[in-house]
Amino acid sequence: MKQPFPFSAIVGQEAMKQAMILTAVDPAIGGVLVFGDRGTGKSTAVRALAALLPEIEAVEGCPVNSARPADVPDWAQGTTDRIIRKPTPVVDLPLGVTEDRVVGALDIERALTRGEKAFEPGLLARANRGYLYIDEVNLLEDHIVDLLLDVAQSGENVVEREGLSIRHPARFVLVGSGNPEEGELRPQLLDRFGLSVEVTSPRDIETRVEVIRRRDAYETNYGAFIETWRPQDMALRDRILAARAALPALHTPNTVLHDCAALCIAIGSDGLRGELTLLRAARAIAAFEGDESVGRIHLKSVAPMALSHRLRRDPLDEAGSTARVIRAVTEVLP
CATH class of the missing domain: 3.40.50.300 (P-loop containing nucleotide triphosphate hydrolases)
Incomplete structure (x- = not known):
């Protein structure tokens, strides 16, 4: 097969790949x-x-x-x-x-x-x-x-x-x-x-050419292509498994909980699902990166993907949802 x-x-597609890796580390996200x-x-x-x-x-x-x-x-x-x-x-x-x-x-x-x-x-x-x-x-x-x-x-x-x-x-x-x-x-x-x-589709020629090259290699020289990329995939698997094992012992300071709440209030997120998801995602990326404690840097890195779809619509703000979250992060978590 x-x-x-x-x-x-x-x-x-780094954001997409990162989001999927985080759900592999912690499916509860x-x-x-x-x-x-x-x-x-x-x-x-x-x-x-x-x-x-x-x-x-x-x-x-x-x-x-x-x-x-x-x-x-x-x-x-x-x-x-x-x-x-x-x-x-x-x-x-x-x-x-x-x-x-x-x-x-x-x-x-x-x-x-x-x-x-x-x-x-x-x-x-x-x-x-x-x-x-x-x-x-x-x-x-x-x-x-x-x-x-x-x-x-x-x-x-x-x-x-x-x-x-x-x-x-x-x-x-x-x-x-x-x-x-x-x-x-x-x-x-x-x-x-x-x-x-x-x-989005890549806009530069070099990236599009590389996509074509790798897909063509996968289809025309399947065995060699799989073997070429196997070490990278196995290394990624090991990092995911290590992150899963480290997750229960990860330290979460109270300041991080405060930051989660302050950021969700700033963007007008309804309910508490935003805070919980933001915290889980931050813990997952901290574990994946091998850190022993969750910090503000982890919250900043995952906030756009955890909160951008939870914003209330603002017809007076022409910025996209991701840009609005990034702006809120800059203001609340300097």
Whole structure:
């Protein structure tokens, strides 16, 4: 099976790559929203990062990727007590997908052939412990958005239909991408994304040529290209794993909590999700960089991606959301 394009070989798009790395260090950050031009490597980056991460341990045959036999849902059929290793799941949620396909439904074939009521798991089951990727997320139908909001809040998928009552874990990193010119994202779903970044097509010839060169090498000389970039990907994997291990012991001074609150007040962020996400992202980047304590420098580096999508609209301010956050950071955190 052909491996995805190496994460380390992606040219530019540093903000997008950094945001995805932070969610790999701490999935509790809440996912990444990537808005920008088509063909800028959004889906490539998701698959590349998942392939870079260590394989997960899961019960063989479990449709929700349970880590232990004791965690396998009662309705799951065909599982064993054997633990296998498998790649971190990456599941695409396409536009126009039906509700049954997302949450799961009655297994019609078994119902007709055997007269049994059995559950056929959906995309949320497959995405558990992995990534759920939604392209053109701003065009997603409202009822599917509502489903995702419920699951993102609880970490559990609940299905009550056709005489079935099913529950299963559904914890995943949500990655959405889209073009803002094609429609806005509902505020309720927008707020559920921990980080938000904007990507653009490179404007200089040298960068575009390098993108073409690397993609062409991947397609025409696949084996050599993968081997060339394997050391960089493995080094990045080691840094992510080290950051995960260091995260619980990281020191967070009270001054950092004060800075989080002051910055969110300055930009007019509603609720407290902004502060919590900003703090988690700052802790993740501090751990990734090998620091023992979270500081103001870490808050400054992640503030635009953690807060730019949480701003209230100001029709009198023509600056973009990212520029407004940077301006607030300069004023509040000198």
